Amino acid sequence: MRTPLVLIPITLVLASCATAPVPLAGDYAALTPADSVASGRSGDRVRWGGEIIKVELAADSTCFEILSRDLDASARPLARDKSDGRFIACRSGFYDPEVFVRGRDLTIVGSVTGTTKGRVGEFDYTYARVAADAVYLWPKRALVVQQRNHWGYDPFWGPGFGPYWGGGFWGPSPIVIIKPHAEPRAN
Numbered sequence: 001m002r003t004p005l006v007l008i009p010i011t012l013v014l015a016s017c018a019t020a021p022v023p024l025a026g027d028y029a030a031l032t033p034a035d036s037v038a039s040g041r042s043g044d045r046v047r048w049g050g051e052i053i054k055v056e057l058a059a060d061s062t063c064f065e066i067l068s069r070d071l072d073a074s075a076r077p078l079a080r081d082k083s084d085g086r087f088i089a090c091r092s093g094f095y096d097p098e099v100f101v102r103g104r105d106l107t108i109v110g111s112v113t114g115t116t117k118g119r120v121g122e123f124d125y126t127y128a129r130v131a132a133d134a135v136y137l138w139p140k141r142a143l144v145v146q147q148r149n150h151w152g153y154d155p156f157w158g159p160g161f162g163p164y165w166g167g168g169f170w171g172p173s174p175i176v177i178i179k180p181h182a183e184p185r186a187n
Contacts (some may be wrong), residue, residue, distance in 0.1 A: 018076035020047075022106055023134040028131070031126040032084035033068045042114045046130065048087060049107035050079040055097040058060070062095040063088055065127070066106060076138050077105045088116055088127065091132040105138035 029044040054065040069077035110132035
């Protein structure tokens, strides 16, 4: 019974640390890209994020095609198989397509400027369009492997048993990070 009581303060401390990076902080309209296309609204300040699909360079700006994802408490896109549509975010300046590659997590802050027509394969698609004030490229997610000691010995519970199934006296073995990530970039 001691263990759950210890986990409560630890969980609360960790949850209080989840804040958005400075360029992404603030209050924004509760509007998804799909809602924006359906309503035809523009001018709303939004914070949207997702997975980069494509990067297109123009003479003085860079446009990102993004598969929208829900954001967590720190404004990072969640790694889930759910999407609120696609959107195009453009910002002045050069963003190297070799750094902003397909599949990376990106969060933008900006104003909805309307919609634009495009194609996804052979399908005609209407994208929400955003004039981005901030573009935040998240570090690659670390590949984490956790290996558990399934058969240990706990003096109270006996061999192979314990308060955590398979943990035994020693508990789970440590988490091994295979590929660490670099520091995030904010532009």
